[in-house]
Amino acid sequence: MRFLLAPALLATGLLLGACTPDARQPVTTGSAVCDTSMRFVNNSSNTVLSLYYSPSSTSGWGPDRLGANVMRPGQTSAVRLANPGNYDFRVVWDNGRSAEVRQVNVCRAARITVTNAGLRVS
Template structure:
């Protein structure tokens, strides 16, 4: 009897190597849509005359987002991007100099700061 149990145990052990583990599927849950609101803060000592931003997949800058307004030093303006993802930003100061910042994820960065040395995202 012990031999039978031993033989059955050995057979069961041998067969257990053939038993496949159940496959586990990975479920990807789409992330919640991000908040695409951001603000542009002029922390520079110069007036920003023109502000452009566009989705990084686009060619060209499109329209000046300030329109007939300007962004004075110490002031800020708020926007909401139409889509999620990466955006490019460009400012032109009243002295004609320009600065650009590329591929900024608006789901992560909610503030674009204009400094005397350029643009930064946080």
């Protein structure tokens, strides 16, 4: 009986294997791939002391993403955000002023430009 069971199990496994997708083949989900790379450009006349960003679904800004660094006029910084979706961004200049932009879809935007008038998304 044991000898007849083994070929039956092997045949069942082969049939089921034909129904499952090959892991080496790409799977199309119907949704586009989201590039979460963001570039921050300081086109203002002041130094940016602090840069904050967080998913729009969370409360609070979290840590200063520049840490001990600053963004002088003309400097840029680039990051890859952890998740797709909407994010809120905030900068604080060396003169104490701040600017915010909210609900930025990082799948569609790739750049935050800091200007004297505030933040511009593109």
